[in-house]
Amino acid sequence: MLSTNKLTQKSIEAVERAQNMAVEYQNMNIDQQHLLYSLLDDEEGLIPQLMKKMEVDSNALKSAAGQSVSALSKVTGSGREPDKVYISQELDKALTAA
Numbered sequence: 001m002l003s004t005n006k007l008t009q010k011s012i013e014a015v016e017r018a019q020n021m022a023v024e025y026q027n028m029n030i031d032q033q034h035l036l037y038s039l040l041d042d043e044e045g046l047i048p049q050l051m052k053k054m055e056v057d058s059n060a061l062k063s064a065a066g067q068s069v070s071a072l073s074k075v076t077g078s079g080r081e082p083d084k085v086y087i088s089q090e091l092d093k094a095l096t097a098a
Contacts, residue, residue, distance in 0.1 A: 007095075010045065014038045015087075015095075022085045026074040029088040033072070037065040 007015070018034035027034070039047040040062035051058035087095075 010042075014042065014045075017041065019085055021069060025069055025072065026076055027069070027072050027085065028075045029086050030091055031069075031072065031088045032091050032094060033065050033068040035091060035094075037062055037069060040065060 014035060015030070015038075017038040018030050021034045021037060022028075022030045039045060040051070040058050042048065048058045051061065
C-alpha cells in the first residue's frame with residue numbers, strides 16, 4: 001500500500017487531484033490515467049515544463065489522458081461509497097517504483 005510519507009508535498013497534491021478526478025468521474029480506483037492528467041494539469045509543475053523541453057504537446061497528452069479517464073468504468077448506486085476510491089494496483093506499483 002502507498003505510504004505518503006515517502007512522497008513530496010507536490011506528489012501528494014497530485015495524488016489528491018487524481019483522487020478528486022476519480023470521484024468526479026465515479027471511478028472506483030485512482031489509475032495511472034488520473035495521475036497523468038493531474039500532473040499535466042499542474043501548469044506550474046515539473047511535468048508540463050519537461051514536456052515543453054521535450055517538445056511534446058502537453059495539452060494534447062492531457063486531452064488524451066482525460067479521454068482515457070472518461071472511458072474507464074463507472075461505479076454508481078448502492079455498491080459505491082461516496083467519495084471513497086482506492087489506488088489501483090498498477091498505480092501503486094508505479095508510485096512505489098518511483
